[in-house]
Amino acid sequence: MVSDVITLGPNQYGKAETRVVALRRGTERHEIADLNVSIALSGDLADTHHTGDNSNVLPTDTQKNTVFAFARKHGIDQPEEFGLLLAKHFVASQPAITHARVAIEEYSWRRLGEHSFERAGDEVRTCVVHHDARETHVVSGLRELVLLNTTNSEFWGYPKDAYTTLPEASDRILATAVTANWRHSTESDWADSYWVDSYWTKSYADARSNLIAAFAETYSYSLQQTLYEMGRRVLDQQSGLCEIRLSLPNKHHFLVDLSPFGMDNPGEVFFAADRPYGLIEGSALRQGAPDAGRAWE
Structure with missing residues (x-):
């Protein structure tokens, strides 16, 4: 009996649900951004699946750290903007990565004062950014x-x-x-x-x-x-x-x-x-x- 040929199918990996809260303290009236960021990267990753060669695998811990560093470097205004920055960064900086997906949930806070806030119910703002060399989609x-x-x-x-x-x-x-x-x-x-x-x-x-x-x-x-x-x-x-x-x-x-x-x-x-x-x-x-x-x- 001849065995079927088994091949690697579509795959991706990344850091899921990095919670980042970014404050803007430039004036007495503070601003708050409260996000849950999930990253998924795909590309030339066959070797890590077949042999365990991790030379093309950017650690998910690095991805998490990038979220925090970008929050400090660029600030967070709109989740779509932040998702685009991250997605384009990972594709541009990692030769083996050809596609990045960044999904973001934003939790709203209702202002009570210059630096006081109340969580604004259960409603959540969302966005998903897909980026590769051919196209960029934002939902x-x-x-x-x-x-x-x-x-x-x-x-x-x-x-x-x-x-x-x-x-x-x-x-x-x-x-x-x-x-x-x-x-x-x-x-x-x-x-x-x-x-x-x-x-x-x-x-x-x-x-x-x-x-x-x-x-x-x-x-x-x-x-x-x-x-x-x-x-x-x-x-x-x-x-x-x-x-x-x-x-x-x-x-x-x-x-x-x-x-x-x-x-x-x-x-x-x-x-x-x-x-x-x-x-x-x-x-x-x-x-x-x-x-x-x-x-x-």
Whole structure:
């Protein structure tokens, strides 16, 4: 019996979840950046897998130290800027490395004073940067943006079978915790402007605002409809973006039956269930947008 030929498949390595907090103390009014940075490098790494030859393997500890050193050397303003600096550095400085992926989570703090802050809930800003000799992709996003409409939402007209118990709803609570990721157009569209014009700051603020506005302003007959309207609104209002992907869990709110206590409940008291939940996922794509390549990985 002849054995199959076994070859090394796609691979990468790096330092995951380096937590870095950077302060700007230049004035009495301090600024804070709180990031979780994950790096993955790929390239000519076959020898370390086949023989243990580490001559092309930049230690992950070095990658961690680079995060801290770059935070001091360059400061941290926008996570996309910081991710681009790191990704381009590793590809440029390591001959064996041909591709770098830098994923960043940013945790928000609400200002209480000149040097006092309060953690701003569970919402997290995200970005993923891919860089190699051919192209650079940036995907920005957020997760745990919790939104709720108390009315202007219906759900009816769906198929019913022997296992269907859900009653049709002509007026319901619609709530979700948004995960959204939007892909920026090619680097030539933003490379000359983002450092000076605060491109990333405005782009993120606008995308978040457009997501919220579309959710609040859409009379919804399904969460799928709301998802598309949110994605469409972002792309329609922001020409620098070419694709957006959304994941919307349906945070179910069930009307509580108060009749055992001799009380009515005209749509005022609900039980907020955490699981199981419906999960609606989808995307909106600008016509003619370039292929995403590895941008979403």
